[in-house]
Amino acid sequence: MNFNPESVPEVFQNAPKPISPQVHRWLDISVTSAFAITGGILLSRRNSRAATAAFINAGMVAGVSMLTDYEGDNRKPISFKLHGFLDLVQAATAATAPLMFGFPADPASAFFYSQAGSEVGVVALTDWDGASRQRNRLDFAA
Numbered sequence: 001m002n003f004n005p006e007s008v009p010e011v012f013q014n015a016p017k018p019i020s021p022q023v024h025r026w027l028d029i030s031v032t033s034a035f036a037i038t039g040g041i042l043l044s045r046r047n048s049r050a051a052t053a054a055f056i057n058a059g060m061v062a063g064v065s066m067l068t069d070y071e072g073d074n075r076k077p078i079s080f081k082l083h084g085f086l087d088l089v090q091a092a093t094a095a096t097a098p099l100m101f102g103f104p105a106d107p108a109s110a111f112f113y114s115q116a117g118s119e120v121g122v123v124a125l126t127d128w129d130g131a132s133r134q135r136n137r138l139d140f141a142a
Contacts, residue, residue, distance in 0.1 A: 005085035012124035019126040021070040028065040032058050050108040053097035060090045072131035080131035091119035
């Protein structure tokens with residue numbers, strides 16, 4: 001079996017695709033902000049384990065987003081489809097963070113579980129071919 005990370009989002013190919021690459025970019029900004037703000041709140045409540053997990057997730061989403069080619073013009077190293085695979089990695093990180101960082105029974109764990117579920121939903125509803133179609137429109141216009 002040949003594994004291609006860019007084909008992973010195709011698991012959801014039969015789902016409707018209302019989320020464009022541009023909308024997905026804004027959702028990534030929102031998720032980064034949610035994790036960073038939650039990390040700050042948890043830190044102020046002296047819940048350092050959960051805060052660390054939140055900051056790690058914020059960094060993952062921000063880092064991948066800064067390197068993603070949302071426009072399909074090949075100016076950034078991470079293709080939009082590969083971004084979809086990395087979103088699933090981040091969802092798994094969020095879902096397992098309470099256990100890995102030792103706060104599975106803490107009320108803060110609910111935030112991580114809900115973010116993980118939300119991320120899977122966003123992956124399912126994103127048009128992962130939208131960036132390549134945009135690139136084709138750019139190529140045609142040139």
